Amino acid sequence: VNYLTHIAMEVREILAELGFRSLSEIIGRTDLLKQIARYEYDRLDSLDLNPILVRMPLSHSKDKLKDRNYRKEPIGFNLDEQIIRDAAPVLQGKGSISLYYEINNTMRTIGAKVSGLISKQNGDTGLSNGTLEINLEGTAGQSLGAWLVKGVRINLMGDANDYVGKGLCGGIITVKPHPRSNLIPSENVIIGNTCLYGATGGELYCSGRAGERFAVRNSGANGVVEGAGDHFLEYMTAGTVLCLGSVGMNMGSGMTGGIAYFYTKDWELAPLMNSEYVEFGNMEEEDFLKIQTLLENHVKYTNSESAGTLLKSFEQEKQFFFKVQPKK
Structure with missing residues (x-):
């Protein structure tokens, strides 16, 4: 429990540095991410991560970025x-x-x-x-x-x-x-x-x-x-x-x-x-x-x-x- 509490505190501090109050506020904000250079790992630096950093158009509502149904599986056939x-x-x-x-x-x-x-x-x-x-x-x-x-x-x-x-x-x-x-x-x-x-x-x-x-x-x-x-x-x-x-x-x-x-x-x-x-x-x-x-x-x-x-x-x-x- 203490471990998870410390993780939550660190996440909260990072969010505060970015100017946000909750994780829900940064859903879809790929503009906050950037690829860093790790020169000692040339193979990693050669990866092109741009395709996964593209931000969705503003016309898309946040409801489409978050599943509020928690993907609960039906019980189905027993x-x-x-x-x-x-x-x-x-x-x-x-x-x-x-x-x-x-x-x-x-x-x-x-x-x-x-x-x-x-x-x-x-x-x-x-x-x-x-x-x-x-x-x-x-x-x-x-x-x-x-x-x-x-x-x-x-x-x-x-x-x-x-x-x-x-x-x-x-x-x-x-x-x-x-x-x-x-x-x-x-x-x-x-x-x-x-x-x-x-x-x-x-x-x-x-x-x-x-x-x-x-x-x-x-x-x-x-x-x-x-x-x-x-x-x-x-x-x-x-x-x-x-x-x-x-x-x-x-x-x-x-x-x-x-x-x-x-x-x-x-x-x-x-x-x-x-x-x-x-x-x-x-x-x-x-x-x-x-x-x-x-x-x-x-x-x-x-x-x-x-x-x-x-x-x-x-x-x-x-x-x-x-x-x-x-x-x-």
């Missing part, structure tokens, strides 16, 4: 409300249902409102496994499957923005490329940053790479991803994550719980770990069984070629799996 209508019998405890929708990136927090309604009706128990399946095609906006509860599964064919599985608490989210895509999943990002943020349960399977801060503050969910950016598993406290591709720097920073498995045949993990917080653990038979189960689920939900190949030659590939855990 997919969750449609899902609630389509799944009404199921939400009332009658059978199960599989739904399909085409989506775009303006559709945010898909599944959150449905989960809220289920929690209101059933509490933490959610629904029986396999009760509500939501199949999506396209690009999901932020927070796909946020707070998704048990019994709800979202299957996305396409890609998604940041915060996939934020607050996930029992539901299942799967993301795989569209069949028409020519991109190699293990080499391309399919979900954005900060996915599984604060998740407490459930599962996430992504046939592709994730952005940065995957599973930050994960507190109980399981996830499979085919690579990710920096700060992987930051502040993680519980859950299990299997990574089939390379990650960025600062892996495991602040991690105090949970387990992570890495397939490292073509890259080196150790230099990317935050050794202040995490260390390698001994691989036991139980760990390999967990990895196999995660790989099988990954193939079942996403048809991942990478996971399928690993399963076919698992005994030969076991040597390339490593376990990372918090330092004791």
Whole structure:
């Protein structure tokens, strides 16, 4: 607050020097601007800024120079409300249902409102496994499957923005490329940053790479991803994550719980770990069984070629799996 207050004071002083009382008085006054010379930066001095310094004719009213409506976006179509209508019998405890929708990136927090309604009706128990399946095609906006509860599964064919599985608490989210895509999943990002943020349960399977801060503050969910950016598993406290591709720097920073498995045949993990917080653990038979189960689920939900190949030659590939855990 103090920082913004000081900025406001400085703006006020500059306006006073120019002879004005408010910012609204200088809207459109490009005549008050001039290009300065910065001789040490020859490339900047060669820019011609005159086209953007042209002042509008006086015949134009100031109303045309200022948007007084603040560009408030309309609420528009809410997919969750449609899902609630389509799944009404199921939400009332009658059978199960599989739904399909085409989506775009303006559709945010898909599944959150449905989960809220289920929690209101059933509490933490959610629904029986396999009760509500939501199949999506396209690009999901932020927070796909946020707070998704048990019994709800979202299957996305396409890609998604940041915060996939934020607050996930029992539901299942799967993301795989569209069949028409020519991109190699293990080499391309399919979900954005900060996915599984604060998740407490459930599962996430992504046939592709994730952005940065995957599973930050994960507190109980399981996830499979085919690579990710920096700060992987930051502040993680519980859950299990299997990574089939390379990650960025600062892996495991602040991690105090949970387990992570890495397939490292073509890259080196150790230099990317935050050794202040995490260390390698001994691989036991139980760990390999967990990895196999995660790989099988990954193939079942996403048809991942990478996971399928690993399963076919698992005994030969076991040597390339490593376990990372918090330092004791």
